[in-house]
Amino acid sequence: MAATAPAAQPAGGAGTPPLRRLAGMLRARIRNGDLLRWLGRGGAVVPLLMLVLVLALLIDKAIPAMRFSGLGFITGSKWNFGSQYGTPVKSDGLLHLPGEEFGALPEVLGTLATSAIALIIAVPVSIGAALAIVELLPRRLANVVGAFLELLAGVPSVLVGLWGALTFGPIIAHDVAPLIANNAPSWLPFLRGDTGNGQGLLTSGLVLAVMIIPIIASTARDLIRGVPLLPREGAIALGMSDAECARRVTLPWVGAGIVGAVVLGLGRALGETIAVAMTCGVALGVLPTNLYAAMITIAANIVQNLDTAITDKMDISAFAYLALILMVITLASNVVARLLVQRVSGSGLPVGRGL
Amino acid sequence: MSTRADPADSGDAQGKTFAPPAAPAANATSADADSIALRTVNLTLGFGQHTVLSEINVEVRRGAVTAIIGPTGSGKSTLLRTFNRMNDKVTGYRHAGDVLLGGRSIWHPGEDLMSLRRRVGMLFQRPNPFPMSISENVTAGVRVHKMAPRNALSTVAEEYLTAVGLWHAVKDRLKDSPFRLSGGQQQLLCLARALAVRPDVLLLDEPTSSLDPNATEAIEKLVRTLLPEITVLVVTHNMAQATRIADWTIFLNRGRLVEFGETKQVFEHPTEQETAGYVGGRFG
């Protein structure tokens, strides 16, 4: 045993008590960085493990619903929690409530649509705000606006939801929706038709936009602030206007970072629950007929109907399946973003790190 | 030499020499309209309380290279950046007097700032390529000023990359990022970009101070080839460089124009004690 201690290890020489010897070896390891390296590896593995664990748990829970509904879960648009007081029946070896049917197409499309509307509004507004803060506003005012952005980011979503339901929804129903609906061209039927009661797709999308603007804008602001002066001066000296300089030099300089910020916002929008549940109308099993119609998202269905579902294993399994789809959508959007970033940085542009 | 502001009077009589600036200017215009590209008239300029340039009167010869020399902080860059109005947006910036480009004030209300900057190009102390491909860098200004149709852009890129001697080095990677080029190549690229908009005046602010001797030589040689179509103003701390490339030399000290004359005269027979002290100490 003593032979295992190499002669070169001063603290581990023969005759020293074993605990001291162990301490000495540990110290040597720390000194040559082994321990740190292992800690680092552990730190790198933990997030991966957590992701895999969450996925595995979800899949495990979702399996009964997967077997019960199959692909119909994604293509169908009827959702029925079944007769809660009925006696469970058995079909294909699966125990479930009579009348149960799960078609999550409205949820999936609703989630994508609300987030898309949020992005369409939030991205230009955020980038414009970030540019204004960095390049247009005098420093004092810029700081005030920046502070408000950070405050806005911290507003609890239930407040934004309440504001959306009580203030924003009615405005949309009475003013905004009719304006768009009456002026939209006839080849865009999705923008025309019944203007609804203010609970629906447009309201939810706008509420989500309000929630992600501070995220995207404050990140974009920090990125734009980091763009070196020299290339921007070069653009101005070449006769570019401020807008051209922003479009051709400043924004491309931080393009990859901006994509990252947008994905951060998208992740938030896809998963946002309560504010959407409060403004979307929670129309179970209904595909919205136009921009103003009541609809539903994955998160809104889960939060709104958990109390119903919790009494039945199959209902819960369906929610796990829903959650799994949400997770896949979020992960997929991250992957797409990463590919986008790679395309930007693959061209060798200075991805937000300057020169 | 005959038309320049007489630096001998720079001490106390500075303003007085040009007390009626309109009269001599009017005379001079008829005689020199073609030979003077850029003229400053009692140009005084500062940031907030701090006056950086006082009473600068200078006439920059068309189609020649004029060097601006002087100790650090003497206002060389500030003067240069006045000519394409890069100072205008600095907080606290103020100016009195005038700068005439081809006889017209650069602050004339009818002057379009963007087109002024097209005509007065600039190259900076360090290369500053844009985050776009090499060929897009060359044509950036051309596209902004709509100087060539889309399908002619690649020809423009080739023309100006060839002009700066970069074509063979980059012709196989025109779509690549400029940030992988060497510092000297990047600076040549920036020069190509500045030349592609066909400026009348080119402002160079210590264009070679971050480059090695070979790249420096390349830039210096190129500058001479731009004449006489382009009037060049170059700020430099390198006295040898000034004597190599400049026909005329302006010596600034603490915001005042101390001496202005042909380079040979300024360096070999300076009329001012201050100039002698400065160039002698660095160049003897």
Ligand SMILES: Nc1ncnc2c1ncn2[C@@H]1O[C@H](COP(=O)(O)OP(=O)(O)OP(=O)(O)O)[C@@H](O)[C@H]1O
């Ligand atoms: N944007 C600015 N705001 C305030 N003061 C400025 C600004 N730019 C320059 N100055 C001041 O103007 C003076 C002249 O500066 P300038 O950069 O023109 O000197 P320079 O001769 O180019 O010096 P160097 O040889 O070191 O480049 C300095 O005192 C500087 O502090």
Ligand SMILES: [Mg+2]
């Ligand atoms: Mg300078």
